[in-house]
Every structure is written in C-alpha cells, then in structure tokens.
Amino acid sequence: MFRSWVAAKMTPEKNPAMHAWAAECVRALEIERASKQAEVAEQAQRLQDLAGSANVAAWRSPHVLALTTAIYEQNAFDLMTTLGAALADAGCRDTSVLKHCSLPNHVKGCFLVDMLLGKE
Numbered sequence: 001m002f003r004s005w006v007a008a009k010m011t012p013e014k015n016p017a018m019h020a021w022a023a024e025c026v027r028a029l030e031i032e033r034a035s036k037q038a039e040v041a042e043q044a045q046r047l048q049d050l051a052g053s054a055n056v057a058a059w060r061s062p063h064v065l066a067l068t069t070a071i072y073e074q075n076a077f078d079l080m081t082t083l084g085a086a087l088a089d090a091g092c093r094d095t096s097v098l099k100h101c102s103l104p105n106h107v108k109g110c111f112l113v114d115m116l117l118g119k120e
C-alpha cells in the first residue's frame with residue numbers, strides 16, 4: 001500500500017530526488033522486514049534443535065509446566081515474560097530461549113510452549 005502511494009504521488013518526473021529517497025525508504029523497510037523474518041526463522045530452528053536436548057527436561061519444573069499449561073490452555077501469551085523468569089529459575093541459561101520469552105506476539109504453535117509441553 002505504501003509502495004503504491006509512493007508510486008502515484010512521486011513519479012520520477014515530478015520529483016526525482018524525493019522519488020529516490022522514497023524508494024530508498026521502501027528498500028530499507030523491506031530489508032528490515034526480511035531481517036526480522038530471518039531472525040524469527042533462525043530462532044524457531046534453534047528451538048526445534050533444542051527440543052530433544054537433556055536441558056529441556058531439566059527446565060520442566062512444576063512451576064514451568066503449570067505456567068506453560070496455563071499459557072497454552074488460556075491463550076495467556078502475555079505471560080511469556082513470566083515464563084522466561086520461571087525458566088531462568090529452573091536453571092535455563094540458554095539466551096535464545098530466554099530472549100524468545102521476552103519477544104511480543106506469541107501464538108498457539110509457539111515452538112517454545114509446544115516444546116515445553118512435549119507437543120510436536
């Protein structure tokens with residue numbers, strides 16, 4: 001939408017300098033979006049790799065399991081930062097796991113929640 005607005009308002013003929021600047025902005029936004037997608041994909045892969053590790057079993061304290069179950073069953077993904085603290089209390093020192101808990105916008109299917117609950 002932004003791209004078509006730019007295309008309609010700022011033809012190269014009307015304002016070449018503004019056109020070049022706007023195109024640069026669009027490119028920068030696309031690069032940022034691609035970078036974030038790559039980071040999320042990398043993190044998901046990292047969490048999948050972790051799923052079978054012995055560490056994960058150690059992190060499944062009663063508190064972590066109760067919290068993770070509540071998050072999953074009640075769609076309480078706003079509690080992910082609390083889960084991060086519980087995981088740290090349970091001995092988790094994996095920065096990718098702890099960082100994931102601090103990110104916004106978790107949904108059902110979150111690799112970390114699924115992994116902790118032993119879902120595929």
Ligand SMILES: [Zn+2]
Nearest residue numbers: 106110111112
């Ligand atoms: Zn998540």
